[in-house]
Amino acid sequence: MPNSAAVEVSVVLPCLNEAETIETCVRKALQGLADLGVTGEVIVSDNGSTDGSPAIAGAAGATVVHAPVRGYGGALICGIEAANGRFVIMGDADDSYDLANLGPFIAHLRSGRDVVMGNRFKGGITAGAMPALHRYLGNPLLSWLGRTLFTLPGVGDFHCGLRGFNRDRIRELGLCMAGMEFASELVIRAALAKYSISEVPTTLQRDGRSRPPHLRTWRDGWRHLRFLLVFAPKRTLLVPGLVIALAGLLGTACLLPGERHAFGVSFDVSALVYCSLAVLVGAQLLLFGGFARLYGIQEGITREDKHVRWTRWLSFERCVLAGVLFGLAGLVSTVVVVTDWGTAGFGALDPRVTLRVVLPSATAIALGIILIFSGLFASLLSLRPTGRNGPGHPAAAEAESEIPAQRQIAEAPRTSQV
Structure with missing residues (x-):
């Protein structure tokens, strides 16, 4: 040799x-x-x-x-x-x-x-x-x-x-x-x-x-x-999610006052349904992008950007606060709709009118629930057991399996000649 x-x-x-x-x-x-x-x-x-x-x-x-x-x-x-x-x-x-x-x-x-x-x-x-x-x-x-x-x-x-x-x-x-x-x-x-x-x-x-x-x-x-x-949640999840969510919000804002006409086509409550769906889908993609980034950082696969530490917004407290605010907004709107319905004697309502309030309200409630549980999931991704020193500890075997390959190799004998 x-x-x-x-x-x-x-x-x-x-x-x-x-x-x-x-x-x-x-x-x-x-x-x-x-x-x-x-x-x-x-x-x-x-x-x-x-x-x-x-x-x-x-x-x-x-x-x-x-x-x-x-x-x-x-x-x-x-x-x-x-x-x-x-x-x-x-x-x-x-x-x-x-x-x-x-x-x-x-x-x-x-x-x-x-x-x-x-x-x-x-x-x-x-x-x-x-x-x-x-x-x-x-x-x-x-x-x-x-x-x-x-x-x-x-x-x-x-x-x-x-x-x-x-x-x-x-x-x-x-x-x-x-x-x-x-x-x-x-x-x-x-x-x-x-x-x-x-x-x-x-x-x-x-x-x-x-x-x-x-x-x-x-x-x-x-x-x-x-x-x-x-490694690329920004391009694969965050950017598409942001575009879809903003498009849904813009469409919702345009259709809330009433029916719209563009390019010879009439857009009404049916289009509003899909705008609400776009808001939820876009929000999910944004959250999944955050989860992917957080997972990569926690597992040592990727590194947090020192200048843009946006994953901090996925903390349990922030997500719960945002979720509660969205949920309350949706509930308040729902109460208003139900009150108006009661004033009308709980009879038949014009769906083209009521859905313009019901759909955004339901979307806000759903988004609030998603945010609350997303905060819980993000906090689970961040958990790390502390009692890993003793080999008899229940987490010891599991923790050993989480050690990156390079670290395990560094701790093992390097070579053996055959």
């Missing part, structure tokens, strides 16, 4: 029962580095294999580390921590990526790029290497969302598993997602930190395994999408 102080590139491969392909991957990566004249190493981060993969990898020339946190991200974080190189190139251990052709990644990293993404759509995907659902829907859609939400016009393959980065710069981000979301977290955090990101073509071939892949289409696709939403 090379002197750790002289290592320039570390190739990190997460591994879970890859006995069929791990030797090929290790030898390809080592030979590729040698052909380039690069001093490097291969780190295989084992995630609990039971098929002898660690021993095979070690015999092929890799340094094997054992990840204490299960999951794709947990294995990669452990491998990155154990890497000695200035640059890290992460890949898969299923022989689907061209680990013998890492020159373009290394060239971009040497030029000062913080992150270099592979693009399988530009490099070439062999027949059967990627399911049609992933190739034509999943990857293009999630990549488009990533580019749009985080202003990454140069990243055409958001979820390519072959990518390189400056090890120290990535460690500064404090990556913590233990699952498949790690792939999105790395790019998103790098983009938010204004890191320089470039892209190079790479190829994808059919993997060499006889068993199904670990990736689960719908489960992992949803986890990636959920992660994008947590």
Whole structure:
């Protein structure tokens, strides 16, 4: 093995029962580095294999580390921590990526790029290497969302598993997602930190395994999408919610006095129903955006903006106060309507008149109830148990499972040579 102080590139491969392909991957990566004249190493981060993969990898020339946190991200974080190189190139251990052709990644990293993404759509995907659902829907859609939400016009393959980065710069981000979301977290955090990101073509071939892949289409696709939403609640929830709520309020204000005509169309109480609905839907989206942001902050996934700490408005007290005010306003309006109805002898009323008061009143009451329970939910998201010191405490096991992957890895033994 090379002197750790002289290592320039570390190739990190997460591994879970890859006995069929791990030797090929290790030898390809080592030979590729040698052909380039690069001093490097291969780190295989084992995630609990039971098929002898660690021993095979070690015999092929890799340094094997054992990840204490299960999951794709947990294995990669452990491998990155154990890497000695200035640059890290992460890949898969299923022989689907061209680990013998890492020159373009290394060239971009040497030029000062913080992150270099592979693009399988530009490099070439062999027949059967990627399911049609992933190739034509999943990857293009999630990549488009990533580019749009985080202003990454140069990243055409958001979820390519072959990518390189400056090890120290990535460690500064404090990556913590233990699952498949790690792939999105790395790019998103790098983009938010204004890191320089470039892209190079790479190829994808059919993997060499006889068993199904670990990736689960719908489960992992949803986890990636959920992660994008947590990191970008402003664009995905807050802005749409604000637009819908304001449109509903404007429509309600216009229709309260009476029927309106525009573009040759008459708008009356039927339109008022949908305006009230828009107010409720917009408010829900705003609250969900706040919940997503609060969850990300509390779990250490995202950070609160020091200049705009708007999540403070989701405190239980503020939400209850706003909810009570909206509820009282709705109740007062309802009392007025019922009083007028009583004056008329509780007989038939003109719905075109009464609904102009009933609908906003009911909407205000509903909004008040939503706000009160939203404040309760927000306070539950903020709760943290305090008695975590003793291993016998009931919350200890649960608390241990909440520790981010990077923290657990830092507390565990770093490497073991096979």
